[in-house]
Amino acid sequence: MEIITWIADNFFGTPAILLGFIVLLGLLLQKKNLSQVVSGTFKAIIGFLIINAGAAVITGSLGIFEPMWKEVFGLETAPLSGFLGQEKFNLEFGSAVTLAMTLGFLVNVLLARFTPFKYIYLTGHMMFWTTTIFAGITVQAAGGDVSFWPLVIFLAVIMGLYWTFQPALVQPFLRKITGNDNVALGHTSASVAILSALLGKVFGNKKNDAEHIKLPKKLEFLRDSNVITALTMGILFLIGAIILMVKQTPGAEKLIAQAGNQSFIVYSIVQSFTFAAGIAVVLVGVRMFIGEIVPAFNGIATKLVPGAKPALDAPIVYPYAANSVIIGFLGAFVGAIIWLVVLGNTVGYVFVPTMIVLFFHGAVAGVFGNSTGGVRGALIGGFLTATVVAWGQYLMVTFFINTTVPDTAMWAADSDMFILGPIISMLAKLIF
Secondary structure, eight states: OHHHHHHIIIIITOHHHHHHHHHHHHHHHTTOOHHHHHHHHHHHHHHHHHHHHHHHHHHHHHHHHHHHHHHHTTOOOOOOOSSOHHHHHHHHHHHHHHHHHHHHHHHHHHHHHHSSOOEEEOOHHHHHHHHHHHHHHHHHHTTTOOOHHHHHHHHHHHHHHHHHHHHHHHHHHHHHHHSSSSOEEOSTTHHHHHHHHHHHHHHSOTTSOGGGOOOOGGGGGGGSHHHHHHHHHHHHHHHHHHHHHHHOOHHHHHHHHTTTTSOHHHHHHHHHHHHHHHHHHHHHHHHHHHHHHHHHHHHHHHHTSTTOEEEEOGGGGGGGOHHHHHHHHHHHHHHHHHHHHHHHHHTOOOOOOOHHHHHHHHHHHHHHHHHHHHHHHHHHHHHHHHHHHHHHHHHIIIIISTTSOHHHHTTTOOHHHHHHHHHHHHHHHHHO
16 A cells, blocks of 8 residues: 555656656667667656746746736635645545545556557646545545545546546547647646637637737737737736725735835736746747657557557647637636626625636637637637636535535636536435
8 A cells, every 4th residue: 555655646646757757668668779768758857847847937927916816806715614625635535545546547548458549648737636626526425424445446437537538538629739649638628628619610710810810010029929928918917016006905015015125017017027938938848848758659559558649738739829828818817807706796606716727728728719710719718718617616615525625626626627526426426
């Protein structure tokens, strides 16, 4: 048991090591020479860590952006009580989660080996959080009285099926975006990606592709994704900063104080450029990482799991439609503001619009929506993302996970988890 826990913590719990091992194995199976093995393995790990570094920069910038806009609308997070919380939940059920994740991955590999669904899920951090959220739902559905092994087996089967069929369902749409069949999307934004592509086809206009927007020569700088990212976020940061400076509430003053001796306007504008820099770093990491894992994965595909494809994190789709990434996020941001007001004034729930989720999922939805419906499709995809996240958070925190980890659901639960949550709850009630 200790060995399995160690493997779960140090391999599945450390995505860079897991992915580096996959590349190493693939290169060894292809009998590459020492130089190629070392170079490919190291560059894959470095590329992945570059992605993480860029994501951390984005997260840091959004960590300022989110409270800024909460204060603009005078929001306060609803107090929660009577639940375990992530720390206590980990102490009681953490070993079941890590073991279920390990066995679930083995189920995924076996299904890829012996069925036509040749996808191996490699997004380690999503594997952990999805298993955790589904465990919270299962424990609550079982009334808190669930034995260790039944919980592990139930979760392992659920996760193995999810990690196999989620990439398979997305692949027909992704193939049209990438123009090849080399990689798959292994991310919890799959549901909004598929729905965005379908809605974009019905309500969008494919001819008005976001990546081919015609601009006057004086505005050709807007074709640069780095520029449009910094400009868009700069406008949002600037508006938020001005409103806070006018409001002069205690919360606004606390946020303004973060700028120190620097003007809060200048501080906010710098954050918008920081956000754009984070996106640029992520894209560099993606190119390096994909450049190594795709050829290395051929070794696994041909030796262990013939025809298998790696299912990877959300940023793999960003380079194919950089403008759509921002348009999708804008649609998600506007949608979040709308649902924030609607939920607050209808069911009395204060929606916590987690900008990290809205960005990464809205960006994926924007890319898929644009692929079938152009600019309009990308905006629809972003708005759809906000809709799923807002109402999903309300239902999960209020009904499906309120005695276990509702605190975690507010920041680590994603689109697929919200959509699959009620189904997992129903199955758990039938079985336990």
